[in-house]
Amino acid sequence: MDSQISQPSQPFPSSEPSPAAASPHTFQVDLRGLVDLLSHHLYSSPKVYLRELLQNAVDAITARRAEQPDAPARVRLYAEGDTLRVEDSGVGLTEADVHDLLATIGRSSKRADALESARSDFLGQFGIGLLACFVVADRIRVVSRSARTPDAKPVEWTARDDGSYTVRTVADAERPEPGTTVHLVARAGAGEWLAADRVLALARDFGALLPYDVRVGDEPVAELPAPWDRGYASPAGRRVALARHCHDLFGFTPLDSISLDVPLAGVRGVAYVLPTAVSPAQRAAHRVHLKGMLLTERAEQLLPDWAFFVRCVLDTDSLRPTASRESLYEDETLAAVREALGERIRSWLTGLAAGDPERLAAFLSVHHLGVKSLARHDPEMLRTMLPWLPFETTDGRISLEEFAQRHPVVHFTRTVEEYRQVAPIASAQGVGVVNGGYTYDSELVEALPSVRPGTSVAELDAETVTAHLDTVDPAEELALSGFLAAARATLDPLGCDVVLRAFHPLSVPALHLDDRAARHEQARADAEEQADDLWAGILGSLRGGAPRARLVLNHLSPLIRRVAALRDPELIGTAAESLYGQALLMAQRPLRPADSALLNRSFLGLLEWATHSDPTEDGPR
Numbered sequence: 001m002d003s004q005i006s007q008p009s010q011p012f013p014s015s016e017p018s019p020a021a022a023s024p025h026t027f028q029v030d031l032r033g034l035v036d037l038l039s040h041h042l043y044s045s046p047k048v049y050l051r052e053l054l055q056n057a058v059d060a061i062t063a064r065r066a067e068q069p070d071a072p073a074r075v076r077l078y079a080e081g082d083t084l085r086v087e088d089s090g091v092g093l094t095e096a097d098v099h100d101l102l103a104t105i106g107r108s109s110k111r112a113d114a115l116e117s118a119r120s121d122f123l124g125q126f127g128i129g130l131l132a133c134f135v136v137a138d139r140i141r142v143v144s145r146s147a148r149t150p151d152a153k154p155v156e157w158t159a160r161d162d163g164s165y166t167v168r169t170v171a172d173a174e175r176p177e178p179g180t181t182v183h184l185v186a187r188a189g190a191g192e193w194l195a196a197d198r199v200l201a202l203a204r205d206f207g208a209l210l211p212y213d214v215r216v217g218d219e220p221v222a223e224l225p226a227p228w229d230r231g232y233a234s235p236a237g238r239r240v241a242l243a244r245h246c247h248d249l250f251g252f253t254p255l256d257s258i259s260l261d262v263p264l265a266g267v268r269g270v271a272y273v274l275p276t277a278v279s280p281a282q283r284a285a286h287r288v289h290l291k292g293m294l295l296t297e298r299a300e301q302l303l304p305d306w307a308f309f310v311r312c313v314l315d316t317d318s319l320r321p322t323a324s325r326e327s328l329y330e331d332e333t334l335a336a337v338r339e340a341l342g343e344r345i346r347s348w349l350t351g352l353a354a355g356d357p358e359r360l361a362a363f364l365s366v367h368h369l370g371v372k373s374l375a376r377h378d379p380e381m382l383r384t385m386l387p388w389l390p391f392e393t394t395d396g397r398i399s400l401e402e403f404a405q406r407h408p409v410v411h412f413t414r415t416v417e418e419y420r421q422v423a424p425i426a427s428a429q430g431v432g433v434v435n436g437g438y439t440y441d442s443e444l445v446e447a448l449p450s451v452r453p454g455t456s457v458a459e460l461d462a463e464t465v466t467a468h469l470d471t472v473d474p475a476e477e478l479a480l481s482g483f484l485a486a487a488r489a490t491l492d493p494l495g496c497d498v499v500l501r502a503f504h505p506l507s508v509p510a511l512h513l514d515d516r517a518a519r520h521e522q523a524r525a526d527a528e529e530q531a532d533d534l535w536a537g538i539l540g541s542l543r544g545g546a547p548r549a550r551l552v553l554n555h556l557s558p559l560i561r562r563v564a565a566l567r568d569p570e571l572i573g574t575a576a577e578s579l580y581g582q583a584l585l586m587a588q589r590p591l592r593p594a595d596s597a598l599l600n601r602s603f604l605g606l607l608e609w610a611t612h613s614d615p616t617e618d619g620p621r
Contacts, residue, residue, distance in 0.1 A: 046135045046193050047202050049135050049184075050206060051294070052130065054207050056088075056130065057090060058292075060092070061090040064091035064092075067148070072089040074089045075087070075088045075212060075214040076088075076215055076216075077216045078217060079196035079199040083194065084184040084194045085183050087182075088179050088181075089179045091147050091178070092145045092147050092179050093146055094146045094152055134187075136187060136194065137187055138161045138185065138187040138188075139161075140182065141158045141183040142180060142183075143156050143170060143181045144179070145176075145180075153171075155167065155169055156174070196217070200219055203221045206294045207293065208221065208294070226315065227241060227242055228242065228260075228268065228270040239256070239257060242272070245270075246311075254274065254275060255363055257270050258270065258271040258272075259344070261344075262340045262341065262344065265318055265336060266317040267337055267340070268315055269313055269314020270313060271307075271344075272313075274310065274366075276366065277369070278308060279308075280305070280308050280369060282308065284303065284310070285299070285311070287314075288314060289316070290317070290319065292315060296328070299327065301328060301330060301338070302314075302328065302337075302338060303342060306374040309370040318333055318337065319333060346374065349371065349381070349384075353384050353385065357388075365390075368389055372444060373439075376440055382447060382451050386401045386452065387402070391403065392434070394423050394426060395427075395432060400444070400448055401452070403434060408456065409456045411431060411458050412460060414437060414459065415436075416438065417587065418460075418461070419436075422513070423435070428505050429504070431465075469501035469552065470502040471502070472500050476555070480564050483563075483564045483566065484498055486572040486576070487572060487575075487576035489573075490572075490573040491577070494594060495549060496549045497551070498551050499550055502556045503554055506554070506556050506558070508586070509557040510551055510552065510557075511551070511552040511554070512551055514550065551576075551579065560579075563579070571609060575606075577598050578606060580598065581595065585599075
């Protein structure tokens with residue numbers, strides 16, 4: 001009997017009466033086009049065909065055991081040349097089932113009324129089923145015998161990728177016992193997917209946690225119980241075994257392993273802590289099994305964003321797969337599981353802080369960024385981790401707790417550039433500074449008073465630093481007014497003022513200070529200078545009253561005292577440019593084209609003066 005695979009449809013309801021009832025029609029499906037859709041758009045790889053075969057077999061066994069609890073639970077795969085045979089001891093199909101289920105796209109045996117109550121025990125929910133096999137085969141032959149009607153003859157269903165199929169009954173010898181046998185013949189160019197070694201590797205990858213007896217030839221597939229469910233002689237033995245499992249699965253030896261046993265969410269598994277730091281922007285890829293079957297090895301939305309330092313593998317019976325069955329459906333259940341798994345990782349961190357500080361220190365030396373991300377929104381976690389989280393400060397790399405104990409006011413900068421400008425000088429003046437320029441650090445410093453009452457936090461800017469520097473005696477500054485005026489005239493076109501202060505260390509002759517407002521104003525001025533008349537006018541209207549950058553000259557520096565004694569205005573200008581350029585380099589600030597030109601000009605000017613001057617005079621001969 002030849003037929004065409006089709007999809008039943010329902011008449012589209014009309015809100016207005018029709019003089020004649022419309023006749024229902026059915027959609028015709030271009031199966032070759034559908035196979036192309038499956039292989040190139042729905043599924044990530046042809047290898048999913050084997051998952052579909054295993055899934056159908058496991059679901060058939062589950063269906064039979066729902067009615068016959070003592071029924072055998074076996075799945076056997078035999079790869080020979082470019083053919084594959086899959087046998088299961090499941091519920092089987094009658095001829096009516098074949099027409100109704102195998103030959104109708106979108107319908108699944110799991111939707112049959114008799115099995116609706118057991119639906120949660122099945123892996124598949126979309127009825128695409130055997131169609132996925134057309135990705136690697138051009139012909140599929142199914143021989144099945146129903147366990148519900150054991151007296152019925154076995155039925156054979158043979159389908160081709162042109163959309164045609166045949167159904168006929170066959171002799172008992174074709175299928176003596178209830179269950180189903182699927183035969184695949186590889187399509188041109190797809191033979192490698194049906195090779196014995198490839199089939200075994202895929203079966204073990206997909207079915208390692210399946211609860212039934214699954215074998216490829218004589219080779220067992222499942223490895224039960226799962227590594228995280230096995231009994232071990234000691235906690236250390238468990239860690240070693242799980243580290244070996246992680247290395248085999250993910251290719252790295254973890255710093256530690258975290259149990260992800262969440263019974264209420266139907267989740268069991270383990271999270272492995274990465275041994276090296278990773279970027280928070282890097283999406284983690286986790287392995288998720290659904291009722292023992294590998295669903296995906298690239299689940300990205302399983303854990304909270306802050307938990308980017310672990311890779312996990314787990315088995316669940318509560319999460320929903322998407323249509324491709326290669327990722328998870330974002331719904332309230334997944335959100336609840338994500339929160340529960342995040343709480344397990346949070347509890348692990350708290351436990352380390354309370355009982356194993358050495359392991360915590362080893363973890364934080366690599367993954368402090370992830371914990372800082374969590375602590376931003378979790379005051380209790382910030383309070384717990386306060387003595388442990390490292391920060392860059394003028395006192396070295398220490399925790400905020402230790403830093404706050406040393407300094408009555410916790411000063412911090414918001415950018416790394418600002419910290420590099422002020423850290424050496426502030427430290428010499430006894431002012432402690434935290435570098436808040438790294439990811440999350442400034443947020444955590446500002447949150448410090450909420451978890452450590454009585455702590456004072458203040459942002460350190462150029463004005464604050466200047467205020468902490470000692471002023472110079474007015475008479476001495478007046479005596480240097482000519483030098484300061486010449487230096488100011490030289491640096492004014494660069495948007496920089498010159499001030500004189502006394503500070504330590506003496507080895508720092510000049511300090512370049514600015515803040516974000518000054519940098520923004522300078523960037524606006526540079527853009528205005530280079531723009532055409534229209535944009536120059538627009539940018540000019542945005543001119544603000546932000547303070548300018550400052551070059552702070554150190555009156556205690558012997559070099560500054562010698563430079564201030566110069567009398568030649570041109571040489572003073574060259575010296576001022578040299579000090580400005582050196583201060584920029586010391587602050588590790590990015591150089592503008594004008595700054596680079598200034599450095600080059602001042603360097604050449606000093607060489608010119610050094611090679612053509614009389615040692616007894618200020619200027620060239």
